[in-house]
Amino acid sequence: MVASAQEGADAQSMRPSRPVSHTVEDLARLTGAQLVPAASGAAAAVTGVVLNSREVQPGDLYAALPGAQVHGARFAADAAAAGAVAVLTDPDGARALAAARVDLPVLVSTEPRCWVGPVAAAVYDSHPAAGAGQGLFAVTGTNGKTTTTYFITSILRALGHTTGLIGTIEILAGDTPVPSRLTTPEAPHVHSLLALMRERGITVTAMEVSSHALEFHRVDGVHYDVAGFTNLTQDHLDLHGSMAEYFAAKAQLFTRERTRRAVVVLSDEDPWSVAMARHARENLGVGNVSTVALRGSDSASCGDGAADWTLRSLTRKGIGTSFVLQHTDGRELRVHTGLPGEFNVANAALAVLMVLDSGVAVETLQRALDEHDPLTTSVPGRMQLVGTAPTSLVDFAHNPDALVRALRSVDPQDEHGRVIVVFGATGQRDTTKRPVMGRVAAEEADIVIITDDDPHAEDPAPIREQVAAGAREAVANGARATDVLVIEPRATAIRTAVRMARPEDSIIVAGRGHETAQDFNGVSVPLDDRVELRDALAALHSQTKEQK
Ligand SMILES: CC(=O)N[C@H]1[C@@H](OP(=O)(O)OP(=O)(O)OC[C@H]2O[C@@H](n3ccc(=O)[nH]c3=O)[C@H](O)[C@@H]2O)O[C@H](CO)[C@@H](O)[C@@H]1O[C@H](C)C(=O)N[C@@H](C)C(=O)N[C@H](CCC(=O)O)C(=O)O
């Protein structure tokens, strides 16, 4: 029996109530895998798919995949004991299963990871016949995925849709949000969630697609209506090795197997954006790709003429921005976002154009933008305003480009106002970005307070020092910062920033956004930057009142 999803459950256990049962022979035909039958006889029907033995429910196919740490075949006996009825694996895995006498039918493929998505799509029926399905949007890029997906779903709700969301912060597949573990879940979860969303009457879903997801085949078997590209800057080089490989991973999304249409943000500060637009046009056809050039990039082209859309009449409105999107054919859309930062103009433009390119008429979209102001939605931990005087924000910037942009967007216009930043770098991830983040912080802020992020299994002290080395070197070379401090724990660093701040300053606590715990070598230490910052500001304001 397959458990149907419960509100409030975790994403791993959320499944549609009516999977389509398949015989192992059906799945062997679908995948072209060699079928090694079970010694004990005929196989039961497959009604679910997992790639972690700990998630097996009776009737599941267990995909025993080779991993960086261990081969999943090692857990096949556990999967069988939990009720798995078949295994999909590679030849090494099949040999290990035979040696361990695991008595289940085995599908043997040289590329089993590539088949997990298509098998899950078939079992969960996540892609029903045309017309009965749901609209699907994908956003990829180094920064801006989460914000853009929130913007897309907000516009779609303004247009009357019931929306779903899959991303870094949460999964929305009904009324109760479910916290996320990954930006893009594993392939079995992606397909079970999409099928569940359809079952619950969700008509359009936006999801973030990380480069890890494309590399690890997590969205194989999914076909999007519109895919969007935000930008590509340094991150995740631990996985991809080089920017060219990182680009190649993201570029997989802009192919006919994965999407019908694409929208690409072009920036002359991001050479990869031009390359992505060209790649998308070559793969999807010129008519299926729209490009939008950011301010200062009016002449940006991608080898096929100027950008389709440009931004005009940018005007600051409070902390947000109003602007006009103008097509080369004369069409216009008036857009407003209440979120601060120039990068949110880019995210807003991308979201609007993705919705437009899904087939919504310009007039209908304009009415929704005018009547509902959907791009003023709040995105947890993304440029989230926690207090004023000093202007105090929590943001998720955790790579060099995001940090530069976040710091520039909070720079007080007032000549006396200073920028104070509190941040750290993650352990066991792209170590090359640590000194770079230290340098950009020293270049863009007046007071740099370096602390811990998620050290994971690394010793946090050397991480802090590597970030500080970049900051100190920049100061020696004449960077803006007057102070570079190294302070832990993070809560103390935040309180120090608040104590040092004057009312005209801006404080930005960067890197952790919506997260509510730090990982110290497997120990989860509760900490929410927003709570710490709010409490420190409250203490400061009550102290100021007492002194008056
Ligand atoms: C670096 C990375 O992405 N690794 C992914 C990879 O893990 P791996 O190769 O190390 O797997 P392994 O630990 O050797 O285990 C081998 C196999 O045995 C299975 N297993 C293992 C133990 C067990 O008891 N039972 C069991 O079945 C595992 O599910 C796995 O399939 O394959 C696993 C599934 O096969 C993924 O879950 C795992 O992602 C882990 C969870 C992860 O943390 N990934 C992060 C870095 C990630 O994907 N991040 C991106 C981007 C975020 C961003 O943009 O900032 C994201 O989309 O979230």
Ligand SMILES: Nc1ncnc2c1ncn2[C@@H]1O[C@H](COP(=O)(O)OP(=O)(O)OP(=O)(O)O)[C@@H](O)[C@H]1O
């Ligand atoms: N278009 C953009 N360009 C550059 N930086 C951005 C952009 N949008 C957001 N940012 C910055 O990046 C941070 C992360 O934003 P967001 O969560 O929307 O991106 P993401 O791609 O989902 O990130 P991640 O993959 O790390 O979850 C924000 O807090 C902000 O500092």
